[in-house]
Amino acid sequence: MTSEQSVEPEPSPAETAKPRHAGFTYALGRSLISVLARTVYRPRIEGRENVPKDGAVIFASNHLSFIDSIAIPVAAPRPVHFLAKSSYFEGTGARGWLSRTFFESIGAIPVRRGAGQAALDALDLQRQLLDEGLAVALYPEGTRSTDGRLYKGRTGVAFLALQTGAPVVPVGLIGTDKVMPVGARVPTLSERITVRFGEPIDLAPHGPASSGRARRLATDEIMAAIHALSGQELAGTYNEAPAQGTIEKIRQALPHERR
Numbered sequence: 237m238t239s240e241q242s243v244e245p246e247p248s249p250a251e252t253a254k255p256r257h258a259g260f261t262y263a264l265g266r267s268l269i270s271v272l273a274r275t276v277y278r279p280r281i282e283g284r285e286n287v288p289k290d291g292a293v294i295f296a297s298n299h300l301s302f303i304d305s306i307a308i309p310v311a312a313p314r315p316v317h318f319l320a321k322s323s324y325f326e327g328t329g330a331r332g333w334l335s336r337t338f339f340e341s342i343g344a345i346p347v348r349r350g351a352g353q354a355a356l357d358a359l360d361l362q363r364q365l366l367d368e369g370l371a372v373a374l375y376p377e378g379t380r381s382t383d384g385r386l387y388k389g390r391t392g393v394a395f396l397a398l399q400t401g402a403p404v405v406p407v408g409l410i411g412t413d414k415v416m417p418v419g420a421r422v423p424t425l426s427e428r429i430t431v432r433f434g435e436p437i438d439l440a441p442h443g444p445a446s447s448g449r450a451r452r453l454a455t456d457e458i459m460a461a462i463h464a465l466s467g468q469e470l471a472g473t474y475n476e477a478p479a480q481g482t483i484e485k486i487r488q489a490l491p492h493e494r495r
Contacts, residue, residue, distance in 0.1 A: 273310045276425060277415070281311045283433035287405055289314065292366040293436070296393050296458050297407035298386055298466045299375035303416045303423055304409055305344070308373050311431035317365055318373040319358055320344035359396055366400045373407075376458055377475050382418050386459070386468035387475035394454035398445035403436035404458055408465025432465040 273279065287293070295308055295316060309316045325336045325346040339346075345361065362372050374396075376389030397404050410430040416423040437457060443450030463470060 273306065278428055279307065279311060280428065280430040281433075282430065283435075284311070284313045286433045286435050287313050288403065288436060291369050292400060292402035293371045294366070294393060294397055294402050294404045295371065295373040295407050295433075296376055296389075296404050296462065297373060298409055298462050298468060299377050299380045300384065300409055300413035301380065301416045301418065304375070304380075304412050305373070307409060307412055307429055307431055308407060312371070312433075314371055316371045316373050317345055319361065320346060322346040359392060362396055363400055366396070366402045376455060376462070379475050380418055381413075381468075381471075381475060383471075384413060384468065385471040386463055386466060387471045388473060389455040389459040389462075390474070391448075391451040391455045393458060394439060394442075394451045395445050397439045398442070398450060398454060401440065403438055405436050406434040406458060406461035406465055408432040408434070408462055408467070410466060434461050434465050437461060 295312065297304060297308060305318055305320070308318075320339050324339045324344070326332070327335050345365075362374070365372050374393045376393045377387045378390050381387060393404070396402070408431075410432070411427055412429050414424070414427040415429055439454040439457065442454040442457070445451065
C-alpha cells in the first residue's frame with residue numbers, strides 16, 4: 237500500500253462507494269505476521285504509547301520501501317488500514333489467491349488509483365474509514381524515496397485530517413530501505429528496522445480544510461514531525477516521476493497544490 241500514483245483507469249462511483257473492511261483474515265493474518273516479523277526482524281519500536289487506543293487516527297509516515305506498509309501494521313498497537321492497488325486483489329488461480337490473502341492480512345483495502353477523480357475517490361474511501369473510528373496509514377510524500385531523502389509533503393493527508401478532525405500520528409521509519417530496497421523481490425534477513433511513533437498532532441488550529449493555506453501549513457507541520465523522527469536529509473522538493481510529454485512538464489512547472 238502505497239500512495240504512489242499510477243496510470244490505471246479511473247474507477248466508477250460503484251467501485252469506490254464503500255471500502256472493503258478487513259475481517260477475520262486480517263485479524264488472523266496480523267497476528268501471525270506480527271509474531272513472525274518480530275521474531276525474524278526484531279524491529280525496534282518506539283512511542284507505541286503515543287498511539288490513541290481508539291477513535292479515528294491517521295498514521296503519516298515517511299516512505300522508503302514496499303515493506304513500510306507491513307512494518308506499520310506490525311508495529312502499531314491497533315489495527316491499521318491503508319489503500320493498495322486493486323490489481324493485488326484481482327489475480328486468479330493460486331497466485332491470485334495468495335496475493336489477495338496476503339494484502340487482506342496486512343489491512344490493505346483495494347482501490348484503483350490515479351490522478352484527478354481517482355485521487356479524490358481514494359480520499360473518500362479513507363474518510364469513510366475515519367468516520368467509523370478506524371485508523372489509516374498514509375504517505376504524505378506520495379511515493380517511495382529512492383535516494384533516502386525526505387521529500388515535501390502533499391496536502392491530501394492534511395486535508396483529510398482537517399476535514400475529519402482525526403489526529404495525526406507521525407511515523408518515522410528507519411532501515412526499511414535496507415531490508416528491502418526499491419526493486420528487490422525479497423527482503424534480506426541481515427538488517428533491523430526502527431519504527432518510531434510520535435505524539436498525536438491536532439491540526440485544527442491551522443484552519444478549515446477548505447483553506448489552501450491551512451492545508452499547506454498543516455502539511456509542513458506533519459513533515460517536520462516525521463523529519464524529527466526519521467532524521468533523514470531533506471530534499472526540499474516534491475518527489476515526482478519524470479514528466480511525460482509537454483503538457484505534464486508545464487503542469488509540474490506551474491505553481492499548484494500537490495495532493
